[in-house]
Amino acid sequence: MIDLVKYPVITQKTYIALFKNDQYTFDVDVRLTKPQIKKVFEKLFNVNVISINTHIPPRQKIRVGLAQGFRPQYKRAIITIKEGQSIKYLTLKKKVNL
Structure with missing residues (x-):
């Protein structure tokens, strides 16, 4: 189940969404559907998921020498959780004026 959630996406845009809207952004397995993503996050992180937005x-x-190919495909999930809850591995201190 852990390999279904690849890694969190930490950028300036996702950092602002985290503090304004309680939204976390993760790259997940391409084959997962929204209900499956919801179940995985509620079990792994013990939070209540309100909504999920995804895009691929x-x-x-990419090109390496003469060989051409493509980067691996991934799905990005933006997860909104219930206000007051947080994912304890991604709790950041608020230091930026938003």
Whole structure:
């Protein structure tokens, strides 16, 4: 179950969404559906998931020497959790004026 959630996405945009809207952004397995993502996050992190938005960005071409290929495809999930709850592994101190 842990390998279904690949890693959290920490950028300036996701950092702002975390503090304003209680939204966490993760890259997840492409085959997961929204109900499956909800079950995984509620079991792994013990939080109440309110909504999930997902998108699959277009694949990017890469080139190594003469060989061409594509980067692996991934699904990005933006998860909104209940106000007052947090994912304890991603709790950050608020130091930025939003």
